[in-house]
Amino acid sequence: MAQAIDTTYENAVARRRNLRKLWLAFLLFPAMAILLTFVFLPMASAVWYSVYDWDGLVRGEFVGLANFQEVLFDARNNKFLINAFFNNVKVFIALMIVQNGLALTLALLLAREPKGYRFYQIAFFLPVILSTVIIGFQWKLFLNPIFGLVNTLLRNVGLGDWAMPWLGLPETALGSMILVNAWHWVGFPTLVFLAAIHRIPKDLIEAARLDGASEWMIARDIIWPLMAPAVTIIVVLTFIGSFNWFEIPYIMGGLEGAPAYSTDMLGLLFYRTAFGSVSAGNSDFGTGSALAVLIFIFIFTFSTIATRYLTSREVELS
Amino acid sequence: MATIELRDVTKDFGGVQVIHGANLSIEDNEFVVFVGPSGCGKSTLLRLLSGLEELSSGEIHIDGERVDHLPPARRGLAMVFQSYALYPHMTVFQNMSYALKVAKKSKQEIEAKVHAAAEILQLTELLDRKPKALSGGQRQRVAIGRAIVRDPKVFLFDEPLSNLDAKLRVQMRIELTNLHQQLQSTMIYVTHDQVEAMTMADKIVVMRNGHIEQVGAPLELFNKPVNKFVAGFIGSPAMNFFQGKIISANEGAYEAQLDNGAQFKFKTKAGLLNAEDKIDLGVRPEDLQPNQDGSGKIVGKATAVERLGAQTYVYLSSPIKESMIIHHAGDLDVQSGEEIEVSFNLESCHLFGPDEQRIEFDG
Amino acid sequence: MKSLRKIASMAVLSTATFAYAGTALAQTELDFWSWRQEDVKAYNEIIAAFEEQNPDIKVTFTAHEATSYNTILTTALAGGAGPDIMHTRSYGSLEAIAAPGYLEPLDGKIDLSALSADELLGTTLRADGHVYAVPFASQTIVVFYNKDLFEQHDVALPETWDEFLAASQKFKDAGVIPLANGLADAWTMEIMSGAFLPNFYGKDFFGEVTSGATDFEDERFVNALEKFAALKDYMPQGYEGVDYATMKQLFSAGQAAMFVGGSFDIPTFVSSGVNFDIMQGPAAEEGGPRMVATWLDGGYGVNAASENKEAALKFIQFTATQPFAQMLTDKLANVPAVDGADISDPMLAKVSDFHAEATPYIMLVAFRFNTPTGSTLLQNGLQELFTGKKTAAEVAADISAGIKSAE
Ligand SMILES: Nc1ncnc2c1ncn2[C@@H]1O[C@H](COP(=O)(O)OP(=O)(O)OP(=O)(O)O)[C@@H](O)[C@H]1O
Numbered sequence A: 001m002a003q004a005i006d007t008t009y010e011n012a013v014a015r016r017r018n019l020r021k022l023w024l025a026f027l028l029f030p031a032m033a034i035l036l037t038f039v040f041l042p043m044a045s046a047v048w049y050s051v052y053d054w055d056g057l058v059r060g061e062f063v064g065l066a067n068f069q070e071v072l073f074d075a076r077n078n079k080f081l082i083n084a085f086f087n088n089v090k091v092f093i094a095l096m097i098v099q100n101g102l103a104l105t106l107a108l109l110l111a112r113e114p115k116g117y118r119f120y121q122i123a124f125f126l127p128v129i130l131s132t133v134i135i136g137f138q139w140k141l142f143l144n145p146i147f148g149l150v151n152t153l154l155r156n157v158g159l160g161d162w163a164m165p166w167l168g169l170p171e172t173a174l175g176s177m178i179l180v181n182a183w184h185w186v187g188f189p190t191l192v193f194l195a196a197i198h199r200i201p202k203d204l205i206e207a208a209r210l211d212g213a214s215e216w217m218i219a220r221d222i223i224w225p226l227m228a229p230a231v232t233i234i235v236v237l238t239f240i241g242s243f244n245w246f247e248i249p250y251i252m253g254g255l256e257g258a259p260a261y262s263t264d265m266l267g268l269l270f271y272r273t274a275f276g277s278v279s280a281g282n283s284d285f286g287t288g289s290a291l292a293v294l295i296f297i298f299i300f301t302f303s304t305i306a307t308r309y310l311t312s313r314e315v316e317l318s
Numbered sequence B: 001m002a003t004i005e006l007r008d009v010t011k012d013f014g015g016v017q018v019i020h021g022a023n024l025s026i027e028d029n030e031f032v033v034f035v036g037p038s039g040c041g042k043s044t045l046l047r048l049l050s051g052l053e054e055l056s057s058g059e060i061h062i063d064g065e066r067v068d069h070l071p072p073a074r075r076g077l078a079m080v081f082q083s084y085a086l087y088p089h090m091t092v093f094q095n096m097s098y099a100l101k102v103a104k105k106s107k108q109e110i111e112a113k114v115h116a117a118a119e120i121l122q123l124t125e126l127l128d129r130k131p132k133a134l135s136g137g138q139r140q141r142v143a144i145g146r147a148i149v150r151d152p153k154v155f156l157f158d159e160p161l162s163n164l165d166a167k168l169r170v171q172m173r174i175e176l177t178n179l180h181q182q183l184q185s186t187m188i189y190v191t192h193d194q195v196e197a198m199t200m201a202d203k204i205v206v207m208r209n210g211h212i213e214q215v216g217a218p219l220e221l222f223n224k225p226v227n228k229f230v231a232g233f234i235g236s237p238a239m240n241f242f243q244g245k246i247i248s249a250n251e252g253a254y255e256a257q258l259d260n261g262a263q264f265k266f267k268t269k270a271g272l273l274n275a276e277d278k279i280d281l282g283v284r285p286e287d288l289q290p291n292q293d294g295s296g297k298i299v300g301k302a303t304a305v306e307r308l309g310a311q312t313y314v315y316l317s318s319p320i321k322e323s324m325i326i327h328h329a330g331d332l333d334v335q336s337g338e339e340i341e342v343s344f345n346l347e348s349c350h351l352f353g354p355d356e357q358r359i360e361f362d363g
Numbered sequence C: 001m002k003s004l005r006k007i008a009s010m011a012v013l014s015t016a017t018f019a020y021a022g023t024a025l026a027q028t029e030l031d032f033w034s035w036r037q038e039d040v041k042a043y044n045e046i047i048a049a050f051e052e053q054n055p056d057i058k059v060t061f062t063a064h065e066a067t068s069y070n071t072i073l074t075t076a077l078a079g080g081a082g083p084d085i086m087h088t089r090s091y092g093s094l095e096a097i098a099a100p101g102y103l104e105p106l107d108g109k110i111d112l113s114a115l116s117a118d119e120l121l122g123t124t125l126r127a128d129g130h131v132y133a134v135p136f137a138s139q140t141i142v143v144f145y146n147k148d149l150f151e152q153h154d155v156a157l158p159e160t161w162d163e164f165l166a167a168s169q170k171f172k173d174a175g176v177i178p179l180a181n182g183l184a185d186a187w188t189m190e191i192m193s194g195a196f197l198p199n200f201y202g203k204d205f206f207g208e209v210t211s212g213a214t215d216f217e218d219e220r221f222v223n224a225l226e227k228f229a230a231l232k233d234y235m236p237q238g239y240e241g242v243d244y245a246t247m248k249q250l251f252s253a254g255q256a257a258m259f260v261g262g263s264f265d266i267p268t269f270v271s272s273g274v275n276f277d278i279m280q281g282p283a284a285e286e287g288g289p290r291m292v293a294t295w296l297d298g299g300y301g302v303n304a305a306s307e308n309k310e311a312a313l314k315f316i317q318f319t320a321t322q323p324f325a326q327m328l329t330d331k332l333a334n335v336p337a338v339d340g341a342d343i344s345d346p347m348l349a350k351v352s353d354f355h356a357e358a359t360p361y362i363m364l365v366a367f368r369f370n371t372p373t374g375s376t377l378l379q380n381g382l383q384e385l386f387t388g389k390k391t392a393a394e395v396a397a398d399i400s401a402g403i404k405s406a407e
């Protein structure tokens, strides 16, 4: 008798558990479906494409890893690959210093709530919500060597010697684009950093101040370590963004990374390879997909390692 | 080891004044407790002292030296926060040594000081832990340890025990008192807790709405509260007040009538009160007793009775006063709903004039 | 004029006659795809003329977005859903769809006699020698010049390289930008080179370099690059960052005296109102040739998988005739590939006259079949040359090596 009751009870529990699983599956279904259709499927198809020979858009025979070999080791391709890769590296380093460094400085300043800080907060964030395409074109106009705002201003303040064809010189083109990108995005890390700073209890900072720490020491010893989660997010996002950088260089320097490939990026190289361009030749889905797969593997591996490493130094705010 | 003096200190936040001309002097090695209702400015006053807030006007002197222009760290104070404010990413050792590190003290000196403080506070075992792995009481001790290692002239505590459970609070209270004895330094302590205030303080500062109402030794405040507010605030349970008015004033001799009709006579300085002035007569619960032959008598119904064995609290309701409370040492066999008569002696009462200031009986 | 009236009266007649029959006849419907969105109206008029003569055929013209046209077209053809007739690009881009067999070979099926061998080159698949599209129009590189500025500063039209440099210097001294061109859009550098390089490397170089008899490290080519690089002194200040839009703006606004561009730029300047004319690039030496670089813009092809091939070929035949060419120049201001059209627009007529001494636009015509293309190599080489990053010899060596690696 007692046993019978136990089984019913267990059955009831099991049934409830199953129902809950079903409900969870039901809730997860749309997200999974979207993920599957728009993330995993294209990724899988890129891998699939990359092992075939392609004549334009027509699939040829299975070639194994030949496309990868061509991308990585063929002297015709890999000099572009190496050039583009190091340009992406430069972009990442420069954005880390310029964009995120500026964002951190701004966040530290704004966190002290100076007069009108709400206005500044909005002002810094405003460019983030503008379309990248518009910003690219806008700054291309601003940087026009003859009619552009930048050179006009420089001439007007007596710095005519500094007026330069910013986007035309291999020495300045990439830097100009990086600055434009920083201008465009700086509000985002600023906001993330600011939110992270606001999450730090005020007491901690006051305690440090009473302990005799200077503002700089407070930033270094207290705020910085306690912002670690935000820093992790921003570093990883900057990394991914830098290696997927496309719109700004595409709009401001064109598909060929003008001038003379000084602004060439992996993304542009991929586009040219896969889809061709009016002057650069015909599309090749095979090597293009192989390149895309390689870029993905690189970004995925490094951002995973970075996330792991950075997360390990985070502390919970109790 | 420091004297502190506040002169006409005021503070306003964006036009709202929260400290109104505070004057206060604190002796060397004194244990001073700030009490007052929530929002009265205790923390603000403490923060003004520490330098975390800037004065709106007035002066602060420590050991005779004016400090209100100095940054917090240069005032020789240490503060223990209610939240402890331990650095979550540092170990106990790092938390305690941070100030010394900032001050560029030698490694040996840091080690020595931290270990000495840890010894006092029984933290030696915990030095390598992060705050997350500590109990509330341990965190509290680390916060205190962090203050101790700096050898401050003055310790500031802002409700340091309020997050602890009752038992731990009692224990920490005793430890803090001992610590005070041991360290021989000036301590300023903010609390809501009557018992803490009464037991720990050399001197209590009672505040209300940004004003310092009274400063004095605990029993001085208990026995001679300067106004109705202090009288009501100090002592637990709180004093019972009976309203009444002066019916005749004749030189120094007055006659007053309470709202229940009871009349009494008293003497005090001439001209202090006039006829028709409203007065309050304060009677502490322990001075309001049944079965005694006092000069004032009240009949009421017991609405609630708390019999704790060693003492009894009776809540009374009567036509003249909605509720009053009686504190009887020992057991009292009263049932809820029962009518009882209580009485008090005028000598043990506190009289407050129309401006709520204390009026001293004169003989 | 006479012929036009004839067509018109015929049109009226045929509409009247076949109005009833037209609806009764089983009509063959043809899809016609193009990237010329701006030409929809003109094409519909041209098609209407064709349909009047061929009431049993109905042609629907669809224009796609220009930059993605190649992708759209190849995708559709690969999926078996392409149009019956289509605008094709020329040279390398034509091969991309001709080589996989998507296009119907036309030689032998229609009469191509109204087209020259040079023009047919642009629509011929090199692998099998068959013609896969009827060439429709050519583009030509010319030097635009501002007549007012030349007059105002009393500068004679330069005919030789030395005169060109002297004229430029004169403008520069007068504070006028001699040449509006810049480097920012790499393809405009290739265009610009088309006006100068051929006159330096001469008539024979193209044949020799395409046949493999010589390569781009040839002394003639290196010399041409060296000479050409001298122009950077006469380009706008900050020319490295001057893009296509800015160049046109400089010339339209009368800030620059000359601009090297394509015949496709003519309408822009006509509508801008600047008082301009065109000339060929300067001769290398007194009495030397003044060649203009030309290339075929594209052609009309037939889908090999079309179910209405007969009707489609009929329409394609129509595009290879004089009346079509006449409408093309009248309605679309093109220099038609098909002979015999009477070019009424004076500017176009001038371009057409320049063709007496034409030279193929070298990289587009002959080196856009493999990766890296000659265009890419030349464009980036020119950017390096004009920014002083590399010498003419180094650039020539890079181009040569790139072309060889692509073979
Ligand atoms: N930064 C500030 N800006 C504006 N008003 C403040 C600020 N800090 C405190 N106040 C106000 O000053 C008054 C005194 O606050 P304070 O924190 O000193 O009170 P308290 O006595 O410590 O209260 P509690 O017992 O609740 O801690 C309150 O009315 C409070 O709202």
Ligand SMILES: [Mg+2]
Pocket: B042, B043, B044, B158
């Ligand atoms: Mg407080």
